[in-house]
Amino acid sequence: MESKDLELITKYEGEDAELKALWDQHVVYEKMLEKLESKSYLSPTETQEVKELKKKKLAGKTQLQTLLDKYRTEA
Numbered sequence: 740m741e742s743k744d745l746e747l748i749t750k751y752e753g754e755d756a757e758l759k760a761l762w763d764q765h766v767v768y769e770k771m772l773e774k775l776e777s778k779s780y781l782s783p784t785e786t787q788e789v790k791e792l793k794k795k796k797l798a799g800k801t802q803l804q805t806l807l808d809k810y811r812t813e814a
Contacts, residue, residue: 747810748803761803768796 740748752759775781775789 744804744807747807751810755806758803758806761799761806765796765799765803768792768799772796 748758748762752762772789772792775785775792778785781789
């Protein structure tokens with residue numbers, strides 16, 4: 740995430756529960772992906788899990804960007 744996006748998240752997460760939930764989920768997915776991708780070998784199940792996590796993370800990031808766009812236009 741860009742620093743401007745992180746600033747907006749920090750500024751509005753206290754008053755926007757959806758924004759906070761999306762950001763928290765994004766962070767969880769990122770940590771899970773880092774853990775899996777740090778392995779030297781992934782089983783087929785783990786490879787599938789990485790694909791699923793990336794899809795979920797991307798979907799969440801899209802929603803997050805939509806909310807951030809709304810806050811950018813308000814500012």
